Amino acid sequence: MAKIALTDVSLTFTVHQRKRVTLKEYLIQTVVHRRSISTAVSVHALAGVNLSLRDGDRLGVIGHNGAGKSTLLKLLAGIYPPTVGTREVEGKICSLFDISLGFEPEATGWDNISYRAFLQGESPASLRGKMDGIAAFTELGSFLDVPVRHYSAGMMMRLAFSIATAIEPEVLLIDEVLAVGDMAFQEKAQARMKEMMGSARIMVLVAHDLKTIRKMCNRAIWMQQGRVMGAGPTDEVVDAYIASVTRTAAA
Amino acid sequence: MIQNLTTVWRFRHFLLALVRLDLRLRYRRSILGVGWSLLNPIAMTIVFALVFSKILGGDDLTRYVPHLLIGLAVWGFLKESATAGSRAFLQSESYIRQSPLPLGIYPLRVVLGQAIHSTIAIAVAVVVTLVYQPYQPEPTDPLAILSIVPGLILMFLVAWSAATIFAFVNVYFQDTQHLLEVAAQLLFFLTPIIYTAGKLVGKAWWWLELNPVQIILELIRTPLMKGHPPTADRLLAGLYLAVVMITLAAGTAAWLRKRVIFHL
Incomplete structure (x- = not known):
């Protein structure tokens, strides 16, 4: 029995414009100059994602670049911990x-x-x-x-x-x-x-090639800016995604 | 924490394979091989023995040489564990990005490697001590030498904890390692390694009581130098130290464990 359950998962992380500071710089800036050294920008990578997969599910994840697809995979693999919400994965994972x-x-x-x-x-x-x-x-x-x-x-x-x-x-x-x-x-x-x-038992596939998704997956989610825009049977979701893309392109 | 430790145990093959690799790389391409881990303490001992006993007219050599060898072996292990351990997460970044193993496993890789490396130096110190027989007064029990074991275990736990704490700090502040080197330099001279605790007189007693290196060092030196097990209050001090360090390490890990991945 394998199982994936994400409940109201949000992931916010801070990206630093400078890679790392030295303790010396930190002390001088915060103690002597009384200034915050933080150059952090927080990124909302995932927001309120719910997902439940059971044995036999083949999930395709579609969306633009930067929509949070890869982040979702890393979260499922346990590498990114959720900021809010719970992640439950049972079964041996291969990423x-x-x-x-x-x-x-x-x-x-x-x-x-x-x-x-x-x-x-x-x-x-x-x-x-x-x-x-x-x-x-x-x-x-x-x-x-x-x-x-x-x-x-x-x-x-x-x-x-x-x-x-x-x-x-x-x-x-x-x-x-x-x-x-x-x-x-x-x-x-x-x-x-x-x-x-x-x-x-369970597969989650992130791909831009919609044909592959249609062929390999029985369910799909469409992500945009870290949110799930649509979820359901593959064809429905993929059609909705294509419709949205063509609409944007036409406008 | 218990759950993390069982996970570390489940992945022991991964851990041990990397420790073996580290040691192999460390001793490869040198004729001396494992001998390198002896050369440093032995050379230091010769230099200090010459300087202190001949020039400064210090203690008698049969006591000073074992004192120094034990001191340098223990110090070498603790210092290298802390400084090399502070690099653990940066060095293992690619594993951390790939697999959700408990983070403590990476400092453990460093500390285990150091432990094996230092075992040789400690063994030499023990053998030299047995040859010189520096006991003063007479040994109560020849088997007392076995009572260094609790000291060694506590030393390992303290080293692993320190490595873990500094590894976390190093992810946030990139100069941690250099600051550690400086701090180690100071601590080396502030600890009775090359001199004896008896030389620290008067008001310095509190420093000997609180100096973590000295607490550990005494647990190992007493059985070897004096031929009797460490006293119960010294063992208790070692135990307190280990508990404090482990709590700090576990606390730091619980606090920062979920954030480290975004800072690497």
């Missing part, structure tokens, strides 16, 4: 976004496979059986013995994708269609994703 982050550059491909697999909750025993499968899927061969810092971006993606998709997730979170490596690998990756989309 297919930001996957090329977090390799240990000095370690070999093999080692990185195990680090990432452990991060996804594998144990040395359960990994042993999967290691060869993962390695074979990357098609990196003897490059796996080389430290990851020598890899090209495409090789990194191959490695990341092969590991990320090696577990059988109950909740699958995907951001856009990943551009993975060369043409041949692209096809293989698409096939693997289809397979995962079929076997996962």
